[in-house]
Amino acid sequence: MTTPQEVLLKTLKELGDEDFGNFKWFLNQEGVLGDFKSIPQSHLEKANRFTTVSEMVQIYGTTNAIKVTKKVLMKMDKTQLVKKMIGSIEEPADPKRDTEQRVQPEDWLLSVRTQLSQRLSDVTVSQLLDRLYDQRVISGEEMNVIRAQIGADKARHLIDWVHRKGPEAVSLLKAALREVDPWLCKTLNLA
The missing domain is CATH 1.10.533.10 (Death Domain, Fas)
Incomplete structure (x- = not known):
């Protein structure tokens, strides 16, 4: 099963370097993400994609990290990438x-x-x-x-x-x- 963190990482890997920089810029801006707080610039400045996903999950939680990613990608006009990300989120089995x-x-x-x-x-x-x-x-x-x-x-x-x-x-x-x-x-x- 693919975890939400893996989906987020895969999504960020599909962004080129410039778009990834823009993505981090949005995460850093006060008020841009609505109810979600911004991530301090010092946490993102030299962050690679792995670190960015970890930081987002730590600050927002898994579900909200996905919502924030969707919100930022929509602001960046990356609708197709949002659809691809949403489509690759699997519903975990419920054996227990x-x-x-x-x-x-x-x-x-x-x-x-x-x-x-x-x-x-x-x-x-x-x-x-x-x-x-x-x-x-x-x-x-x-x-x-x-x-x-x-x-x-x-x-x-x-x-x-x-x-x-x-x-x-x-x-x-x-x-x-x-x-x-x-x-x-x-x-x-x-x-």
């Missing part, structure tokens, strides 16, 4: 779905803890925190403690905190994750 539904929520969360902590971007964790706070799963103080963490520790703290709160909290986290990053859910067979 029936089994997963019989697993207790807390057990499920522990079984995917490592994968989630490695793959959740800071943006995705922030969006999950907002949703869980709105649903009163976590308090404002808990949210601030989790946000103060760095990198994968942020995701680990979120997962562990929700796990301690029980099956209902885990189910709400799962639902929020499906909304915030459906690609990650499908990739990890969590959808």
Whole structure:
């Protein structure tokens, strides 16, 4: 199966050097990407295509990195490349779905803890925190403690905190994750 990151990389490889430079320029511009924040110039200045994909996924999350790529390519009048990119995104198989539904929520969360902590971007964790706070799963103080963490520790703290709160909290986290990053859910067979 081709991952979304591989699709993004393949798409960027189809851009010539000048177009790739223009692509990075759009990523750096404040306000050009609508609701998506820009990537600092220092992160992109000498970035090759691999680094650019990694940076985008880290900052935006997998699903939003695809949306941002589509938005930038449309601004660059690369409609055919957008169609090609969208056409090469595969829907992952769902072999664990029936089994997963019989697993207790807390057990499920522990079984995917490592994968989630490695793959959740800071943006995705922030969006999950907002949703869980709105649903009163976590308090404002808990949210601030989790946000103060760095990198994968942020995701680990979120997962562990929700796990301690029980099956209902885990189910709400799962639902929020499906909304915030459906690609990650499908990739990890969590959808």
